[in-house]
Amino acid sequence: xxxxxxxxxxxxxxxxxxxxxxxxxxxxxxxxxxxxxxxxxxxxxxxxxxxxxxxxxxxxxxxxxxxxxxxxxxxxxxxxxxxxxxxxxxxxxxxxxxxxxxxxxxxxxxxxxxxxxxxxxxxxxxxxxxxxxxxxxxxxxxxxxxxxxxxxxxxxxxxxxxxxxxxxxxxxxxxxxxxxxxxxxxxxxxxxxxxxxxxxxxxxxxxxxxxxxxxxxxxxxxxxxxxxxxxxxxxxxxxxxxxxxxxxxxxxxxxxxxxxxxxxxxxxxxxxxxxxxxxxxxxx
Amino acid sequence: xxxxxxxxxxxxxxxxxxxxxxxxxxxxxxxxxxxxxxxxxxxxxxxxxxxxxxxxxxxxxxxxxxxxxxxxxxxxxxxxxxxxxxxxxxxxxxxxxxxxxxxxxxxxxxxxxxxxxxxxxxxxxxxxxxxxxxxxxxxxxxxxxxxxxxxxxxxxxxxxxxxxxxxxxxxxxxxxxxxxxxxxxxxxxxxxxxxxxxxxxxxxxxxxxxxxxxxxxxxxxxxxxxxxxxxxxxxxxxxxxxxxxxxxxxxxxxxxxxxx
Amino acid sequence: xxxxxxxxxxxxxxxxxxxxxxxxxxxxxxxxxxxxxxxxxxxxxxxxxxxxxxxxxxxxxxxxxxxxxxxxxxxxxxxxxxxxxxxxxxxxxxxxxxxxxxxxxxxxxxxxxxxxxxxxxxxxxxxxxxxxxxxxxxxxxxxxxxxxxxxxxxxxxxxxxxxxxxxxxxxxxxxxxxxxxxxxxxxxxxxxxxxxxxxxxxxxxxxxxxxxxxxxxxxxxxxxxxxxxxxxxxxxxxxxxxxxxxxxxxxxxxxxxxxxxxxxxxxxxxxxxxxxxxxxxxxxxxxxxxxxxxxxxxxxxxxxxx
Numbered sequence: 001x002x003x004x005x006x007x008x009x010x011x012x013x014x015x016x017x018x019x020x021x022x023x024x025x026x027x028x029x030x031x032x033x034x035x036x037x038x039x040x041x042x043x044x045x046x047x048x049x050x051x052x053x054x055x056x057x058x059x060x061x062x063x064x065x066x067x068x069x070x071x072x073x074x075x076x077x078x079x080x081x082x083x084x085x086x087x088x089x090x091x092x093x094x095x096x097x098x099x100x101x102x103x104x105x106x107x108x109x110x111x112x113x114x115x116x117x118x119x120x121x122x123x124x125x126x127x128x129x130x131x132x133x134x135x136x137x138x139x140x141x142x143x144x145x146x147x148x149x150x151x152x153x154x155x156x157x158x159x160x161x162x163x164x165x166x167x168x169x170x171x172x173x174x175x176x177x178x179x180x181x182x183x184x185x186x187x188x189x190x191x192x193x194x195x196x197x198x199x200x201x202x203x204x205x206x207x208x209x210x211x212x213x214x215x216x217x218x219x220x221x222x223x224x225x226x227x228x229x230x231x232x233x234x235x236x237x238x239x240x241x242x243x244x245x246x247x248x249x250x251x252x253x254x255x256x257x258x259x260x261x262x263x264x265x266x267x268x269x270x271x272x273x274x275x276x277x278x279x280x281x282x283x284x
Numbered sequence: 285x286x287x288x289x290x291x292x293x294x295x296x297x298x299x300x301x302x303x304x305x306x307x308x309x310x311x312x313x314x315x316x317x318x319x320x321x322x323x324x325x326x327x328x329x330x331x332x333x334x335x336x337x338x339x340x341x342x343x344x345x346x347x348x349x350x351x352x353x354x355x356x357x358x359x360x361x362x363x364x365x366x367x368x369x370x371x372x373x374x375x376x377x378x379x380x381x382x383x384x385x386x387x388x389x390x391x392x393x394x395x396x397x398x399x400x401x402x403x404x405x406x407x408x409x410x411x412x413x414x415x416x417x418x419x420x421x422x423x424x425x426x427x428x429x430x431x432x433x434x435x436x437x438x439x440x441x442x443x444x445x446x447x448x449x450x451x452x453x454x455x456x457x458x459x460x461x462x463x464x465x466x467x468x469x470x471x472x473x474x475x476x477x478x479x480x481x482x483x484x485x486x487x488x489x490x491x492x493x494x495x496x497x498x499x500x501x502x503x504x505x506x507x508x509x510x511x512x513x514x515x516x517x518x519x520x521x522x523x524x525x526x527x528x529x530x531x532x533x534x535x536x537x538x539x540x541x542x543x544x
Numbered sequence: 545x546x547x548x549x550x551x552x553x554x555x556x557x558x559x560x561x562x563x564x565x566x567x568x569x570x571x572x573x574x575x576x577x578x579x580x581x582x583x584x585x586x587x588x589x590x591x592x593x594x595x596x597x598x599x600x601x602x603x604x605x606x607x608x609x610x611x612x613x614x615x616x617x618x619x620x621x622x623x624x625x626x627x628x629x630x631x632x633x634x635x636x637x638x639x640x641x642x643x644x645x646x647x648x649x650x651x652x653x654x655x656x657x658x659x660x661x662x663x664x665x666x667x668x669x670x671x672x673x674x675x676x677x678x679x680x681x682x683x684x685x686x687x688x689x690x691x692x693x694x695x696x697x698x699x700x701x702x703x704x705x706x707x708x709x710x711x712x713x714x715x716x717x718x719x720x721x722x723x724x725x726x727x728x729x730x731x732x733x734x735x736x737x738x739x740x741x742x743x744x745x746x747x748x749x750x751x752x753x754x755x756x757x758x759x760x761x762x763x764x765x766x767x768x769x770x771x772x773x774x775x776x777x778x779x780x781x782x783x784x785x786x787x788x789x790x791x792x793x794x795x796x797x798x799x800x801x802x803x804x805x806x807x808x809x810x811x812x813x814x815x816x817x818x819x820x821x822x823x824x825x826x827x828x829x830x831x832x833x834x835x836x837x838x839x840x841x842x843x844x845x846x847x848x849x850x
Binding site for chain 2: 567750751
């Protein structure tokens with residue numbers, strides 16, 4: 001692994017409410033270098049909360065603590081909200097599941113990319129538009145001039161996701177947090193969007209935090225995989241070694257997946273054990 | 285004799301200039317006790333086929349028959365007793381203000397059954413929920429439990445055919461395994477015929493013995509499970525779907541980019 | 545789970561346990577959790593308290609009133625508030641406190657009657673239009689638009705003028721202008737509910753249109769309609785008072801609050817209490833209905849809160 005871009009030690013996220021406290025994330029530690037790191041888990045495992053805690057985008061009732069949360073040498077937990085906004089805008093980008101909610105519905109997608117470019121670079125509109133078109137072309141949009149004038153509701157899910165990626169690449173971030181970026185997409189489109197992310201990591205040296213529920217996908221796509229259960233990382237593996245998982249939960253999940261060409265009468269069912277939720281060791 | 289027989293099914297939706305053909309000459313047939321898969325990407329019309337068979341759309345052309353009886357000659361109530369459907373989203377398919385008891389006893393009341401109480405508790409046990417769920421509201425149940433209720437509701441009229449519209453795609457994989465196992469068990473116990481729609485070829489492969497691949501309203505290819513698994517698919521599109529479903533395949537992406 | 549452990553449940557446990565064993569318990573639990581949520585909203589509680597007081601006052605008016613509301617005593621006209629007359633007397637020497645107490649009956653009568661007329665009509669029109677769509681929808685909604693485009697007080701005026709002044713005619717006039725917003729609301733709700741999977745499932749089970757409207761759409765429309773009607777009650781009280789003020793509502797000597805304000809306005813400069821007392825009653829009661837309606841929305845409408 002190269003020098004980590006993001007280094008997190010013993011991250012805890014606690015939701016405080018009048019009725020109860022909920023430990024959504026417990027002692028999660030990981031490093032992300034110039035590589036693709038997956039965080040996988042089922043719904044409620046806390047995987048999305050980890051991604052949002054890193055950029056401090058959680059509801060006010062959430063309390064975030066960590067022994068360390070360093071990004072490019074800065075401690076993200078001690079930054080002022082204004083500095084944090086700067087980090088979110090320029091250094092760390094987020095891609096969410098549905099691009100429809102992230103795009104302004106009454107402005108053409110091209111104008112939105114142009115505007116995003118002008119926020120970061122003081123250039124005339126004409127030049128910004130040219131840059132925007134180039135940016136759209138760089139995410140494998142074949143006819144950028146045509147796509148430029150479309151409104152968000154006129155583009156398909158895969159196209160929308162590419163436009164979002166084009167937009168967030170403008171400030172040249174060093175870390176991308178992608179929260180289920182392809183789960184709303186068809187398989188072939190999904191692979192194409194993944195290939196774009198793949199190129200970014202390979203060619204520009206960006207770090208990718210890939211939050212997903214799809215074990216099959218992260219196995220072939222990501223360099224490393226963290227498996228989360230009940231707010232904790234229960235196992236960390238190389239992507240191509242996921243088949244050799246040691247933890248019962250990971251093994252159980254893999255066994256419950258149907259696979260093409262593997263005819264079984266019944267799928268094996270996860271037998272959840274209380275011991276999986278027991279606190280794991282802290283990392284120094 | 286086949287249990288489900290669809291011939292030259294076509295459907296247009298919309299009016300005037302916005303009129304679009306959703307389905308184009310779909311033909312398929314499913315044997316009794318079989319489980320048939322419909323695969324395709326979004327917009328391929330696979331769920332629309334189910335809705336036509338169920339009778340939720342009525343202005344299609346072509347012919348649909350079930351158990352030897354055509355849709356045109358059947359009465360609505362009789363059709364309901366033969367065909368039922370399970371929907372994709374377990375949160376949207378149960379009435380939020382109805383107790384599980386109400387959800388399950390409504391269809392029995394509509395069709396004039398007498399022993400409602402016995403049937404409701406029996407079906408709850410059959411889908412693995414048990415009587416303690418009977419007086420709860422849907423919002424008190426998890427996604428997997430809700431989907432079991434939806435299955436119970438589909439089965440309570442003792443249909444011969446279940447139309448399954450992406451029944452597990454909103455669920456976690458461990459819950460998906462439980463629900464798919466439940467479907468397998470129920471088919472054996474109750475001699476059901478399934479028509480399963482999914483975008484997930486692995487699920488189709490696990491559940492079905494025959495399948496049809498759909499794309500933009502037409503059937504691209506019909507084949508058996510064995511053919512699909514052992515490289516018997518002849519259409520390029522089917523093979524692309526197969527390879528894309530297996531894993532992240534960089535070569536395939538480059539091929540797709542080159543082909544377009 | 546054995547019978548023994550169930551008998552050991554306290555009432556509170558019975559109302560909150562996950563182990564529900566019959567329909568009655570499920571219903572009680574629903575009410576319990578709704579009430580818990582409602583009690584955490586102090587403004588709604590104030591609204592509710594005022595409404596309860598209003599109901600009690602109307603029910604026990606003869607016991608609470610200190611004088612006969614219609615008895616005139618010209619010798620004691622326009623007396624300021626005192627121990628003998630809590631809110632003073634009007635120009636005919638009638639006790640204003642007693643008149644307001646009895647007036648609460650008229651106000652409640654109007655509010656209840658209008659709501660009972662408006663709710664079913666609005667829901668029937670709106671749900672039918674929204675569920676069937678097409679021509680049914682077009683015709684019904686254009687009729688609604690026509691009623692909606694009249695200013696409510698003016699339409700009420702026209703009606704009261706045509707049918708003659710009087711309490712019943714005022715109620716009919718107010719009801720005529722109050723149902724279209726309810727119909728619109730019910731139609732919008734119905735149209736979002738109509739396309740849900742649970743409606744498709746009900747259709748598949750052979751449920752007819754009437755059954756779907758009654759058992760599936762009605763319970764989901766009802767909460768927002770109830771909230772809307774409660775919020776409308778303030779407007780109804782004001783319109784009723786307005787009609788009374790213009791002399792087209794309840795007729796003298798009935799102690800209707802609007803009519804009392806109207807009659808008192810000639811003496812407003814010298815005897816402030818003649819107008820202020822019934823005016824305050826109108827203000828407080830309409831405010832209470834608004835607060836209560838807001839609180840009701842928070843716990844009835846599934847899109848807000850839980």
